[in-house]
Amino acid sequence: MIDKRWIGAAFAGSVLMVSGADSWQASWIGVDGTGIEITPNPEAVKEGVPDKKRKKKMPKPSGYWTCFRKGIKLDKAPDHAVAKIAVDSKYWLWINGEQVVFEGQLKRGPNPKDTYYDTVDLSAHLKKGDNTIALLVWYFGKSGFSHNDSGKAGLIFDASIDDKPLLSDASWKTIIHPAYGFTGAPHPNIRLPESNIRFDAQKDMLDWQMPGFDDSQWLAATEYGTVPCDPWNNLILRPIPLWKDFGLKDYVNVDELPSVSTGEPIIAKLPYNAQITPYLKVEGPAGQLIDLRMDNYRGGGPPNVRAEYVTRAGVQEYESLGWMNGHEMHYTIPAGFKILALKYRETGYDTEFTGTFECDDEFFNRYRQKALRTLYVTMRDTYFDCPDRERAQWWGDAVNELGEAFYVLDPRSSDLAQKGILELMNWQKDDGTIFSPVPGNYTRELPMQMLNSVGYFGFWTYYLYSGDLETIRTVYPGVKRYLEVWQIGDDGLVIPRKGGWTWGDWGKDKDMTILYNGWFYLALKGQKLMAEAVGETADIPVITARMKSIEANFNKTFWTGKEYRSPGYKGSTDDRAHALAVISGLAQPEQYPAILEVFRTEEHCSPYMEKYVGEALYQMRFEEDAIARAKKRYNYMTAHEYTTLFEGWEIGRKGFGGGTINHAWSGGMLTLLSQYGAGVAPVTPGYETYQVLPQMGSLQFIKTIVPSVKGDIKLELHNQTDAFSINLVSPEHTEAMVGLPKPSGGSVKHITANGETVWEDGQATQLPNGLRFVEETEHYIKFSARPGDWKFSTFY
Template sequence: MSRIVMLVLAIVLGTSEVHAQEWKGKWIATMENQSATNTWLAYRKQVNVGQVPAHAMARIAADSKYWLWINGKLVVFEGGLKRGPNPMDTYYDEVDIAAYLKTGNNTIAVLVWYFGKDGFSHKSSGRAGLLFDCDVNGTEIVSDKTWKCAIQPAYQTAGAPLPNFRLSESSILYDARKALLQWQENNYDDKWMLEAMELGKAGAYPWNKLHLRPIPMWKDHGLTSYVNPRQFPVVSTGDTIVCELPYNAQVTPYLEVEATAGQRIMMATDNYLFYCPEISVRAEYITRDGLQQFECPGWMNGHKVYYFIPKGIKVVGLKYRETGYDAAFEGSFTSSEPFLNKLWEKARRTLYINMRDTYMDCPERERAQWTGDAVNESGQAFYALSPSSHALSKKWLFELVSWQREDSSLYAPVPAGNWNGELPGQVAASVGYYGLWNYYLHTGDKATVAALYSGVKRYLDSWVPDGRGTMKFRTGDWTWGDWGEERDMLLLFNLWYYLAVKGMHHMALTLGNTADAAKYATWMEEFTTSFNQQFWTGSAYRDPAYKGQTDDRAQALAVVAGVAGKEKYPSLLKVFQTAEHASPYMEKYVFEAMFRMGYVKEALARHEKRFTGMVNYPGFTTLFEGWGIGKEGFGGGTVNHAWSGGGLTILSQYLCGIAPLIPAYKEFQVMPQPGPVKSAAATIASVAGKISSAFVNLPDKFTLTIAAPDNTTAVVGIPDRGWRKILLGNKVVWEKGSFKKQATVAGVNNDNKDHICFKVPAGEWSFTALK
């Protein structure tokens, strides 16, 4: 990546080298085991504070995770982000610790978990370390050799089966016989602990520049009883205790037992035991004598937690702690169709469990930010979650471009230490219309577009034209178009590239890069003509060299890209009604294409047919990677894959019709496409405020109620079904094909032939159309 691009990225993220030099703390660790996999370090510092201020912002960096206590009270449960804002650097947190300090002596205690291995979501620095920096009214609390540090010997690595190579986390074994008990407390005697070893200043190798954490700290729900709480205490008979969670969640299991020393308890979720095609993480605990408590700090996920407890151990209590991305479920959807309601809710739950340090493809097998998955997830988050979720999309996009290779190629998943392969289709999807441009539409974050523009342009320029108006096939490092069969790859990659250019055209106009915008506009026009001449057979799009069955994915991308003209829609509908090759990932684009073509009834029928087994599968609150579980899924599949939730976006954006027209929802549309659905309602928590749409769809009457937040304008569309008149409240605003003159709302004459449109200011509005 060029120096200019790197400088722009550094400035936007607030991570310039000058800022890094302001730190007074040093990276510290022990003299031993600084690079051993799955190392746990205990740090302590006594500091005398005079007057406690209203705020005391501590900056904390660690490789790889940390837990913070002040005066014995837990302040941060799992701080830090997996390494990788770019291939070299490290993230740091800001935590206001003022509320936990007191006048006089204070104890700072930090537990650091050093992963010590690369993964599909983490690039190890190769060295464990902690950096702490805080100024409390002139009293400096900074990490240096005056801190105490020691290996926490109780934390060890559980034996085989080991987690698969994609995971940077190890399965944790905790031997309570070796525990440093109450080492976080004020009165702990730490004289035996050695002084910490200083490893370098902030900005030093191997952690390099420090980047402020761009997403919120985790939401911590605290220790909670399971859904099926048992009567405790109970003496174990050697049977497994199965505890139910309210839904598929990211949890850390907790136990309180009375036992003799040396007995081994194993904790794992149903996902680990039954539903993950590769080995994930579990926890093991070896007892000491007496009453004892333990919470495994490494999170796992599933619908159930299994405790394998040896016979004779007295179980006093079992609980769990749910932590996760700090976003609220502020979007909503409901309709007269139970299947659609269940699909939307399961999609949101699946989305949420795949959000943490990054967007993930799944929370147990890989925890990897496959960028094609992130496109679908980001799109869902705008409709389902609070605006705090937008930061994860921004982080994803910055990481994607910040890891750009010298040959201009982009790849995913990133951050990663043991993967560097380009998937051209996924990357093109991410940098274009459905990725970066969609992010800007929903957030209005122009600075991010400006910062990433040149890197995206370099990537698009690295694709090679074929001299016919389309592009040569780009194999990438993994020539992957989708799971399943019958993939017309040349068409898929060309159309993803077109969508990338379409997004760049919009971004060039936004940034005032008129020459680029003109170049992209000319290219898109030439591409559309050439693509149709080369690949349209009269009934479908096909590469002449492709010998498989007609690919429904390629037809869908041609529609959503705008390459397929309306005259082709009847033929394409026949393809969508007969060809079912798309995976759940690509089915989102088929669903969207059919809505865009106006075939709502057929779109809903296809989506329900394809997803019914998954949505109605008992016992799961999440959607699967493939169409089923085990052999019915691609490669075994996972049971919580958010790429399958694209229907959530379509139901909110098309069925209920909510979509931004001007970035940040300064102007948006409510243009419902009800089809056969009798009623539906959706809300979204946009950056402009809460937006709602609700319709009731009867044969001779259609009502639409919307809410537009302050300082916005909405274009409201009533589906045109031959109405006699349309009322706003009790006032006629349209009758017999003509808008009525009135001051409240303005009629809009636009190219949308399927809706009768009005423009309304902020407020609540209720329209009624009558036959």
């Protein structure tokens, strides 16, 4: 959440959170005078040019690795020692030879100018007497779709040790690490700011992080200036945790790995698709090349990241520090080398898988586990579309991902959504438009993804589940500016805008005019709710008038009597357009049977938009069709041996289905199973009031834990022919609106709560303390329950 210590500063009409410059005393430092000159990659700095318009040559390597050391003497072990650290681009920290941080620093881009910084508690690592602080800094040297290059490597280290400063300055020793270099082609595709890593162990400085290492030949660090200092400018507190380090682990097939290499690739298997750094310990001669890459090296088509290790003589061990992802690590080790150990280190976003879901249908249990794995492997510096080809925060993906996270991960995961929301609006252009992915060098607006991001399923969903009103208050002015860019035409509908990339979805048969109006209406719906929440009541009449204009003209223009189709559209009936008509509320109940027939016969949308088709089916109360369609659509990828879900429907099969094997936008049914199947969703922001309105359809059993910001909601549902039961553990400081489902075509005989009859003969009876009758609707008999354990049974 936003740290109250930071002050607001205007930028491009939005608000960003910056540190006060007077809170920093240290200088930015680096290494100069080495004769090394880094030239930015000319392909990487061509902003906003689609791949098809680029020359096909791959980018040149860029960047370098720098070592820093500082010795200090302490009179006693400190009680309090906290360091603020920033670099461009990544760092690793050791104190007294012990690693304290494995890959610190977020990629640059809280806004187009500034830089993030970390805080690290050093108190457990410093001791009385002499201490050695060492950092390895990797400067990418180029921008990409997830990183905004400053143009200069640098480090700032500002620590307070029992109120005494330890500051980076010219007394620090530094050197370019001689062992790191560049591989030959192919290099990673232009979307990635990271380069391949080549490490020549013959040039290594063994134990340079350790106390007692002789750094007398190193250079004195060059001071560049204090905060705010060009080109790093203001420093923004890292809003998400440092990575979770799972430690070095054996591969799943460790017992099958050879003890002596034959020269053929060695395939080391992981338990699931993960973000990992590979480790090896071998014995052999000097000057031999070991190739390190994953099975996902070509994930999504173009080259991603790989590594090379050049051996020194004898026994040696090495861990390549640039993370990769996949299901298998491929080591190509020269023949004759003794293999003493091959391991991997998984790192990732620091959150726990506290949300659970299981049901009587094994298809959905398997699908959900894959969706969870896909979500986790697409979280790090930002939410991103995929962990191999791009690592970019496309906001269509991010909307689906943040929705999934609220049902499977602990509340720390929402910090990543908040970070993305602030970044999106802090990169807003002077003309009011917003674009993604940010941070980075791709500056083209995808209008429909932007409408989704700022609207009901994006920013409003974040607030509804997190209760973080301050973030909504911060970004609301930017949301208003963006939606004012859009205009209503003479026909009372929104005027489509091409933006930089007129993208409605992957696949074919997109009825774009309807999609524009559906997304715009949902954006207005989200804006209206946010305006009410932050007290911007003067905006509401304008927002309402625009919504009413679309309401008055949407069905009149697009509804043919049996389907939605915009004038002039010649393609097949678009299932996406019908999904947006329903979930926006623009479609009316009398249209639902015809819309259902569309969903039963038309399948054009990508896995990204399939989430909204499923949501529409649940909202129309065709839950059995939602289940049946999901099982049909997701069958291939759910049955596949991969542990993650795909970008396209059928990777490797003929027809549409290309892309990567790990795209979390395909996990929308994970959200729907909990939100609608189990029926758990907040009614008021931050779960002060939430609902349990199950729509189980053909499912007979659901057991779930929903990790709300108020605490875990534990729920067990049993759906039988003659009865329905709900076992609920409701956390403190909440009110649960529990709906007991009514049978289709039948009636409820009686309901019990914790063993007492609370409904009989069509009306509520004497209720126990903490339970209140609310209403009877078409589908439910509803009660309000205070926190605690509740067991409801409905008899038909």
